[in-house]
Amino acid sequence: MKLNAITLDCPDPLALAAFYQQATGLEPHPKSDAEFAGLAGVEGMFIGFQRVADYRAPRWPDQTVPQQIHLDFAVEDLDGAEARLLELGAGEPVYQPGEGRWRVFIDPAGHPFCLVRAQAGELL
Incomplete structure (x- = not known):
């Protein structure tokens, strides 16, 4: 079994796909539209974004509306990646549980996601 796609609920699939496309450099799927948009990577990974009526964004760290899933991205330079993501419109919550590790x-669209320092052979 091989994971090949992750899909996030959201109110505006094209807008959220554009954010992640700028953040990751993944290529937009040619059949993306206002109901479902996607990004494809060279190694076959696909991130999808689907429109959900009455979408409610997760609350971090409060679990009133649980996060349910979050993405982790490995980067070489945490400070540089942070600056770029904030420019693209990401938010940075005050609560940061990683003690500097992430x-x-x-x-x-309100989904929490993490940046981790890229280290060969290591997970979080």
Whole structure:
């Protein structure tokens, strides 16, 4: 079994796909539209974004509306990646549980995601 796609609920699939496309450099799927948009990577990974009526954004760290899933991205330079993501419209919550090992951000649709320092052979 091989994971090949992750899909996030959101109110505006094209806008959220544009945010992640700028953040990751993944290529937009040619059949993306206002109901479902996607990004494809060279190694077959696909991130999808689907429109959900009455979408409610997760609350971080409060679990009133639980996060349910979050993405982790490995980067060489945490400070540089942070600056770029904030320019693209990501939010940075005050609560940062990683004690410097990772940083939590909020995408434009409210999903928390993390940046971790890229280290060969290591997970979080």
